[in-house]
């Protein structure tokens with residue numbers, strides 16, 4: 001079928017030719033898709049602001065020989081707050097950039113799509129910053145990585161499988177490692193381990209209300225190492241934080 005209708009989050013948008021844009025969409029039915037939208041940069045554009053990053057739209061996509069084109073879009077959700085608040089913007093950028101890198105094109109990603117939309121909603125509803133210390137940001141990244149199959153090992157040693165006390169985090173070995181298996185691991189505090197576990201087990205609504213902490217920042221640094229190990233890319237949204 002050359003035309004397809006799907007619900008999508010606009011992950012990013014960049015200029016193309018005179019009046020067009022390349023969009024990266026996270027669609028519920030076909031995963032991540034890069035698509036062209038024509039005429040969107042004209043001042044008289046019929047698109048309005050519908051296809052801005054972080055918006056949720058029902059889009060009609062046309063699959064041509066060499067590229068996909070957006071032929072219509074209906075706005076479903078627009079998150080006003082996260083455009084006005086720096087921490088919310090950082091949090092939304094982390095979630096959208098991670099989704100773009102974690103999921104391939106072509107596969108239905110209903111659970112990951114629902115999760116991303118819930119994360120944007122929670123971020124828009126407000127949380128205590130700074131973003132890099134916010135349990136909601138750590139939780140959004142953790143849950144997206146879970147959906148992509150990259151959950152870190154947090155309940156035993158990722159190297160020997162033993163139940164000894166976790167002393168380090170190793171991206172190459174996939175999670176926490178014990179004192180016998182330190183190797184290339186970076187030291188990890190018990191508080192950061194607790195933050196990582198909370199990010200897996202607690203729902204986004206609870207993480208949104210949880211207070212920011214240094215332990216969360218440490219946990220985010222560890223999780224980002226694992227993210228970069230699997231995707232081969234570091235998140236630009238975190239580059240100023242040296243994470």
Ligand SMILES: [Zn+2]
Pocket residue numbers: 157158159160161162177178179180181
């Ligand atoms: Zn071990």
